[in-house]
Amino acid sequence: MSLDAQHVERKLPDLSDPLWYSGDRAEELWASLRERTPLFRTERETGDSFWSVLGHPLANAVLRDSETFVSSRGMRLDSPPAPTAQAAGRVLIVSDPPRHGSIRRIISSAFTPRTVRRLESTIRRTASDIVDAAVAEGDCDAVQMAARLPVSVICDMLGVPREDWEHLLHQSMTAMNSGGDREIEIEANSEILAYYEHLVRLRRKDPGDDVVSALIHGAVDGVPFTDEEIILNCNALLSAGNETTRHSMVGGLLAFIRFPGEWDRLRDDPGLMPTAVQEILRYASPVLHVLRTAVKDTRIGDEAVADGDKVAVWLPAVNRDATVFDDPDRFDAGREPNRHLALSAGPHFCLGSSLAVMEITVLFEELLKRVDRAELTGEPRRVRSNFIQGYETAPVALRRRTA
Template identity: 75%
Template sequence: MAVATAPNGAPSGRRSDMSFGAHSEWKSPDLSDPLVYTEGDAEALWAAQREREPVFWTDRAAAEGFWSVLSHPPANDVLRDSETFVSSRGMRLDSPPVPTADAAGSVLIVSDPPRHGSLRRIVSSAFTPRTVRRLEATIRTTAVSIVENAVAAGEFDAVEMAARLPVSVICDMLGVPPQDWESLLRLSITAFGSGGDREVEIEANSEILLYFEHLVKLRRKDPGDDVVSAFVHAEVDGVPFSDDKIILNCNALFSAGTETTRHASVGGLLAFIDFPGQWARLRENPDLMPTAVQEILRYSSPILHVMRTAVADTRIGDREISAGDRVAVWLPAVNRDETVFDDPLVFDVGRDPNRHLALSAGPHFCLGSSLAITELGVLFEELLKRADHAEHAGTPRRMPSNFVWGFETAPVRLARRRAE
């Protein structure tokens, strides 16, 4: 049986594999390997590992080792304990150390309280009643257009279809002029779903950063009722934000606002295809939409992991965690914990309670949660109105990623609903 080593190379007592049965050995998986999510059955792997060792250490030859958390109670504890488990040292595995250090304390996702609260209030301050009304109008108008086009096409790629709604909403929120939404849509699809072509992704992301640089300069001269204007005129601890920090925050909000809802939309639609009785159930009981949206989030769990770094010696369950250790909470696995969710592999639009962690928990609970919930609710309302049913038009293909549990492609066919 292998003995894992601590980050400094000394034996730690952490086991990287476990024995089970009389003649076999269980080797704990490296969940940071993207192939785990494109080959084999990730759900079965999570369940088997959680049964044997729900909190376990992974050594990696070419990268820093980390702890994985696969069960719900300790995951919830880690995400809520921002004093012991910090985000300022990176919120995902293998984040580049220099850019992460530069962004720490200035970019929302890599900040800790109390500074995190100050940054969060700046973004929240942009949500005036007028802005909320505008965003709600954008959501409904865009959703109707998306669904009408999808039904008219008959067959389409759900991944591309689902990108349009969150991009329009986050662009509106950031203050991007409507005439630029389409170009940012194309860039977002390339930057966050180019099929693993890293050079193409980097080029598209660079163009997004350049666009936000232009937008920040524009809003310094001509402020509006939007998040970029809020950052431009805000101060934290008496210090105004530099353009570089605003651009990084814009990019983080843009990627978070597009990816989570996009892949939740696709995952939700595929879930309705695989569980067709739930489509009929929701149509007959539209009051179930709020619980259906929460179930879409739980079942799709589009973000694979969030990372924290321990800043003090502590424990997670029966494991001893050392200061400096990285801890990855694997959200889809946690949201399939059999001790918390009955029949977790079943998609159930009436599931209640539903204590999923798809939107994280604690100080870093998703800032755009209300928008994401509204987007998903409106999108599936319009789908139910206009489509009789959905079915696969090809085989969905997962993204080669250890961060986004999403799809490269998902061919879908919609049948138009006949007038009643």
């Protein structure tokens, strides 16, 4: 499929086709489409249809209106109907208020001050170890380097014993990097779910300061979670926390390679780190879309949207909206204000946002201490997906800092 401007002008594309995101010209696609229409409807060859939201103001309105646009009917295009229906109202990401708020509060209750201190220690130690190893190696795959940090943090957050972290890391990386082999992916995911069954049994006997223990002892409307509901929520947290953070880290490093002056700027002024991290999230926009379903007739902008219509908010397009972001295709470590929606908005604003920010911050602090310059040593290969914007591989050289 060509991304040339003439093709886009002839026909509004089906943005659910992952081929649109296989190269590095998606920014041109977003800009061309947004200039024509920030909202349009796609009739798919499969017979279903969806609306695409590309403009920031419209996206913000949809994401914040959980009474009109619900998540319980699926949070991504092409989700299998049966598992989605099974998880609806039981798993945080496919629940709606008020139940969504109840589940969110139970999970959040695990983040006591002592737990946060423990997670901070895990983040710093793991980030230091992986950067030391990558710098010593010189040439490395940024995807492999970044993968270890979020998985370690999620393991700690869930209450996985430290001796089992490597097992869960191996299985999660196998599932994520199966090369399209569905059998390998299914087997690895089955291993992960089986481990969560074991973890639930373990934490019922020996509770701790962790999310699994909080779910075991939590209840919504007086009804405790079943083991299945706990396992499904653990799996969703692993997937969401790992994918978003890992691809943000890799996208951020590639952005600094593309804009080396921003790396020098951050090194000279480390006080820019908070704005740089938010810019990494905006620029990388690791989640391509989030889905909502209208539950009543309504309007988005000038368009009539019917009860039952699916609405996909394309976050990278929203985060490059020139009406909101000056020079949006430029990576600016000091960008302020930065009203990006990479972590969504409204009730489904990322539960782990503070952890994600902390992980990205610490990784780049450790890189700044040790790395003078990062360079590409090969062509990064993107994940083939209409949901995740990220890379399967990103070969880089980390040139050691000498002063």
